[in-house]
Amino acid sequence: MHLTIHRGTKEIGGSCVELKTSNSRLLIDLGMPLVNKKGGPFDSKILENKSLNELKELKLLPGITGLYKDEVKTTDAILISHSHLDHYGFLKYVHSDIPIYMSEGAKQLIKISDIFTPNKVGPINAKVVDKDKRVKIGDFVIIPYLVDHSAFDARAFLIEVEGKRLFYSGDFRGHGRKSILFKDMVNNPPKGIDCLLMEGSMLGRDKPDISAIDVIGIGSGVVDRLNELDYKVAGVNVGESPTSDEDKKKYECRIFWSNQDGGWISHSLNTDQIGVGSTPVKALKDMQKGVDAVFALAAEDETIQPWRKAPVLEQYGEIF
Numbered sequence: 001m002h003l004t005i006h007r008g009t010k011e012i013g014g015s016c017v018e019l020k021t022s023n024s025r026l027l028i029d030l031g032m033p034l035v036n037k038k039g040g041p042f043d044s045k046i047l048e049n050k051s052l053n054e055l056k057e058l059k060l061l062p063g064i065t066g067l068y069k070d071e072v073k074t075t076d077a078i079l080i081s082h083s084h085l086d087h088y089g090f091l092k093y094v095h096s097d098i099p100i101y102m103s104e105g106a107k108q109l110i111k112i113s114d115i116f117t118p119n120k121v122g123p124i125n126a127k128v129v130d131k132d133k134r135v136k137i138g139d140f141v142i143i144p145y146l147v148d149h150s151a152f153d154a155r156a157f158l159i160e161v162e163g164k165r166l167f168y169s170g171d172f173r174g175h176g177r178k179s180i181l182f183k184d185m186v187n188n189p190p191k192g193i194d195c196l197l198m199e200g201s202m203l204g205r206d207k208p209d210i211s212a213i214d215v216i217g218i219g220s221g222v223v224d225r226l227n228e229l230d231y232k233v234a235g236v237n238v239g240e241s242p243t244s245d246e247d248k249k250k251y252e253c254r255i256f257w258s259n260q261d262g263g264w265i266s267h268s269l270n271t272d273q274i275g276v277g278s279t280p281v282k283a284l285k286d287m288q289k290g291v292d293a294v295f296a297l298a299a300e301d302e303t304i305q306p307w308r309k310a311p312v313l314e315q316y317g318e319i320f
């Protein structure tokens with residue numbers, strides 16, 4: 001079996017994997033990219049008013065022969081893991097004789113999404129694969145798994161071919177309403193896998209899960225409670241009891257977990273001081289100490305400017 005990852009090794013989204021034997025050819029996902037070649041956001045307007053040939057020449061479409069509408073069909077089937085555009089968005093270019101296997105939920109969601117999205121795929125040759133039900137396509141035997149993801153009724157695929165077993169996880173999460181599926185998979189994974197294909201788009205992200213704000217005094221308690229609940233917290237106003245607006249402004253900060261630093265970071269938004277610690281509260285206290293030190297220095301030395309906007313504010317998103 002030959003395996004080609006057409007897109008998805010260096011970027012998030014636009015996933016497309018090709019599996020080939022001497023007799024059969026299978027594609028897993030055919031997504032629209034999320035990022036362009038420069039790493040910026042992908043603008044789907046670039047696809048408009050272009051012929052299939054132009055799209056292939058510009059390498060916007062993966063270079064797969066026997067897949068597209070203007071070619072002689074040599075692809076046996078496409079498996080779609082779930083109904084997110086970065087996994088199915090290019091289906092409209094596919095030869096209409098190629099069956100496209102997906103869950104019932106994905107089929108319905110793609111149909112409904114087409115009403116709202118400018119990136120329509122139009123009518124597609126969709127075939128439903130039930131979870132745990134084997135499907136044979138040429139040399140391939142496919143066993144679909146139900147996984148928990150923000151796209152309803154998502155699938156992972158176990159594929160057996162020429163004595164090898166490949167597992168394509170698709171997108172999944174461990175914290176959704178169906179996280180039991182994730183736990184079951186971890187506790188009882190499919191055996192004898194030769195190749196595991198998995199995306200890791202949310203591994204190591206520093207962005208906080210939630211923002212929280214506390215106005216007077218109880219900041220530490222709020223943060224502690226959220227921390228106990230395993231949230232990564234951002235945006236807490238600290239201070240034992242800020243007596244003035246100026247005090248509040250001094251200690252207003254964002255708190256987040258940093259994988260890179262292996263600790264909690266507290267970043268004051270208006271004085272640009274950083275505090276670190278093993279708990280959010282320790283990070284807050286550390287930051288507060290730094291802020292106080294800067295203001296103490298500024299009282300003695302007029303060349304020191306204690307107020308400074310945190311330059312990374314935008315990357316934390318909106319504060320509420």
Ligand SMILES: [Zn+2]
Nearest residue numbers: 082084151171
């Ligand atoms: Zn997804």
